[in-house]
Amino acid sequence: MKKGWLKILIASPKKYEYLLFDIDNTIMDFTAGEKTALFLTMEEFGISLAQTDYQKYLAVNKAAWSRFEAGELDSIDVQRVRFEDFAAHLGRDVAQATDMNARYVENLGEQAILFDGAAELLERLSRRYQLAIATNGLSLVQRARLAKAGILPLFRGVFISQEMRVPKPDKAYFELIFAFFGDEAREKYLMIGDSLSADIQGGINAGIDTCWYRPAGEALPADIAPTYTIDGYAELLALLLPG
Template identity: 30%
Template structure:
């Protein structure tokens, strides 16, 4: 990939270990606010519900507020736990507040960023909530590696909307033919970037079957060094 000058990363599920940090956050706040449910059952039920709400959020079918309330409300309903609106709203706020306190990164994050930083200009493109993404990067020690941080909220639409990628190119003073997107989500990161003529690398850490042809796919961050 000798033509690449700018490398754009997704954050959650790509560099920042969202599932691990999210689970630790819930373990803390469910205990702190005496929510009497099985933690393991809560996480097992919450994860697919949260993933579905994020899909709806990317598609502009639910608001940020509806996502934050709905994912918890549906989880408690499936657990047959009677949670009041006040409790759900409190947990929603505390979750966002405490999430950046846990800063597990995927193995190889620092090694990869150190390897890339002198060769390319690095950036972030994220659909995550603006008030927490920069704090996550700062507390996990990776913020200084990135030149531009592009959040979907700053654009007004979410990946895979092409407006996000075009805005990112403008902010970075980059051209799509010299840009690479690295991310985990086939729809939001990979197809969205391909539609805007980026090169792409798919982070397939769960080794799921991928339907896109001729796609560079890696199962660990260290593998990316083979291509850059």
């Protein structure tokens, strides 16, 4: 029996009304989309990337978004900093960073790669719960991907940090969601996502239950405690649609 199943089976049943879903690497394969968009963008600039270059981009992008989550950068700064750092790594004029980022954002918006079973999961859950998107990221990218994937009608609300001007995991981010639904009862909400720093810590900061989605089976650090830990969609359905 998987560890995720064990935690669900021993968990006390709760009556949720609102399910808040992260997008990237929770319902969409951001890793694959990001790689495709980056390589395509660099080809447009006449740059052939090596695997080491790709790993460098991942590192600078992660660092920039970590600073965003900490409130040190806004979403505009993230876009500038990551491609300035990456252009410097490639030995290119950092003045190209703005154009590189613009093309990358457009290309990334085309990468609406749903994980197998994600659409069915959301459709089934939408019959019982009110669903919402709760995502860090850029509005242009996230809205384009959601529209292209054809799943927007399943969600009552779409909450993107760039539009809200506050990052997940900030408590204020979730308070805006509570205000949208007109319901401050935190026991009615469940945050579902793959990021411990944004999704799980954000839910904890806001005082709501959390569900850590970890299909790769990563070990849980000792300093954070999701309400639930799952390894796949079947476990989430068992939790939320039992019987």
